Amino acid sequence: MSIANYEDMEYAKYTFKSELDKAINMLEGIIDGIKIDGDINATEVVELMNLTFP
16 A cells, blocks of 8 residues: 555544545535426536445
8 A cells, every 4th residue: 555545544534534525415416406497417427426435
């Protein structure tokens, strides 16, 4: 294990909940936008493809 990976892991344990909340809120926002206008646009597709959960 490299030092960089270790530092990333240490950092992640402190930010896990906020990163998860952020991802869930982003997903909810995209879904709400799709429900409101009834259309899936290119920006929403890109955001969904790039959405990552911790």
